Amino acid sequence: MAAFYSFLAVLALIVIPWLGVGMGMSALFGIALPYIAIIIFLVGFTMRIVDWAKSPVPFCIPTTGGQQKSLPWIANNPWDNPVDKKGVFMRMVLEVLCFRSLFRNTSVKLQQDGPKVGYSSEKSLWLFALIFHYCFLLIFVRHLRFFMMPVPGPVGIAEFLDSILQIGLPVMYQSDALILVGLLFLLARRVFDGKVRYITLMQDYFPLFLLLGIVLTGVWMRYVVKVDVIAVKELTMGLVTLHPHLPTTPIDASVYAHLTLVCALFIYFPFSKLMHMGGIFLSPTRVCPNMSRRAMWVNPWNDPAVKAHSYEAYEDEFREKMIEAGLPVDKEA
């Protein structure tokens, strides 16, 4: 049900601008909505991060994934069990760029004979998640050509690498195909893996369908309708230079559908699980170094009024028994 509603919502986000542009509302979908979306995204994203960053990390609670630094002759694991900022930096680099923790993933099999519990490496989620995220990044970078004049060198390089196989005309970007593969795998997991289906909510289906919608409308524009790129750039440059205007040559309605979906993503982003993008940098189990036994970690709300049951009270209760047992006491009976 959740999947169906999510699908419908995304479909609506395609149909509405498509029809709306036909009825002469291009300015709404091409100019007003992008501005609204980007403002909501920037303000929302910043507010979420600030809100998290403002809440304290009272204790140093890293999940340690390797040998601690202790005796000099024992090899420690500085990236999985960091003691300093450098180690934490490396841990986060591996986490963010290589999905280190997901790389560890295993799956469990239970055989009744014996019985035997077996663990095998399970890297498919890691692989397809990595494919999806990197393709998304590449596509994002490629799109900068629409928002920059002149187009910076790295954007050109990204495009060149992405189309290096030179398939078809216009040349096919590999990332367009790969991101579809990645997204479809992530969706298929949610639908066909019983455990994952059980925990999946609408908030999980919706972004997947939304991204699929974005990719498919993009592919449609580029490879099927072959929209007027010069006109599109006229529109987008108008937006970034704060001189918004509709292009003189009209552009295909699919561009507006694509743009609306992207706007929906930007608006949805700060209120959703997609904030994991920012949240990972604030996750105490990953960004805390394992150093609280070496140096002081301060808890801003540590309550000095909480005191241990005192030795005096303890001795008062047991003094006679202690003396009888020959244990030293501070105050004689």
Add this chain to the structure above:
Amino acid sequence: MAKYPPPEELIKINYTTPVKSWMDTKTPFKTGNFSYPGKPDILKYLGMPNPRVWSPTDDDWQLPPDWQRIVMEKFRSLLKKYRSFKVFMDICVRCGACADKCHFFIGGGDPKNMPVLRAELLRSIYRGEFSAAAKVLGKLAGARKLEEDVIKEWFLYFYQCTECRRCSLFCPYGIDTAEITMMARELLHEVGCNINWILEPAANCNRTGNHLGIQPHAYKDMMDFLCDDIEDITGKRIRPNVNKKGCEILFITPSGDIFADPGIYTYMGYLILFEHLGLDVTWSTYASEGGNFGLFTSDKMMKKINGKMYNEAKRLGVKWILGGECGHMWRVINQYMSTMNGPADFLETPVSPITGTKFDAAAGTKMLHIAEFTADLIKNKKLNLDPSRNDNFVSTFHDSCNPARGMGLLEEPRYIMKNVCRQFYEMPENTIREQTFCCGGGAGLNNEEFTETRLRGGLPRGNAVKYVRDRHGVNNLACICAIDRATLPPLCDYWAPGVGVSGVHELVGNAIILDGEKKRTTDLRQNPLPGMEDEEE
């Protein structure tokens, strides 16, 4: 053992998830899947809310009249106090990487024991109360209202989590169910839903210094009794210092070790080690517990109980503190102690008086793990060892969750093991070191009434032990945690019969040759040493 289904029955686990949504699936309370509630007098002693006589199987849990407001107020305050809680409520993408990492899920198949869903039990309320959109969309958006059934579900599942943090290791964002369970338990305390097996030890720790409620004179008696045993075995009389002022070191270990088999042999191991070194060390009856049942209760209780260690070190005037083999004790010392009760500026950075090694790892807390201490002694060849005395044991090592994933103490105990015994085999790699599996009794769940669930949760550990038993003839599972020493023996009897449990320092105690000792014919358990089977006293 007759009370529990036999392993063949228990292993029939169905991992397929129900068709109905988890919100519409209720799990009944039945014998073996829950722990008994906190007794009213214990709650009163600890000053905790809503003391009453009740049972989880009752329909009416006698919550306070405005319990919803109480819970939501606490929820809000916890979100303000802990970034971990807030971030973990917000950023989970439900990728499911954690799903089959929990030992209770692997051994029981209940989908609500998947860490992601355990956290959803709280997240669903968080969404329903703090997110406008989810409020409107309701169940479709995974939001629900706070009803009495939610409290019952929280009680069931957050007292079916041992805070072992295995899921956190695999989570791409490091979401730590231990943190979430700690928050949920704090919420439950507000309305008086908690378990006696945590609160009674916490109350005991507070009053007598240890979780068993052993009073000082009785503690001394038990210690003398163990010294008698050591004298029988080695011919040497050990006279340990207790509550003595002016020693260099204060030693603190979990009190489970003085009281119960097989922990007592580890305790004897410590005594023999200190005697062998002539260490200037004292024990304490006031701080006679390393284990901290406050960790399973609330941050305040944890701080209160932990505070005794520094209090006592200051009162006795020691230079630094040495800590025994214990799991959650070390989680508290490593991650919380200095923050809560530090800085310990009246102490010095631990320096081994035998080897001169300065332990920078403990420069802040001034508290050293005995595995670090002993590994350093062995490396510097300061121990006179006869590893052949452990030849009756074919050993493997169980990484206790807290030292492994909350500290990273992996190599030190292995180094000791390999030097004090000659037959050592590792369990499969996905079940050791940072990927180690819980004994099923952590976080205060090591109670009798919970045994069936514990045995289920113990399946992954038990099966790995069985694997090395069958392959290498392993008959001894060594560990560095007192809870392990209590929970693993029944677990091994059930899943890997024939394997016993020991502490690492029991094996050290066996191997150490004391100056002037008599010819030993038995190990610390008074079983004949290899080749001594026919010797008479």
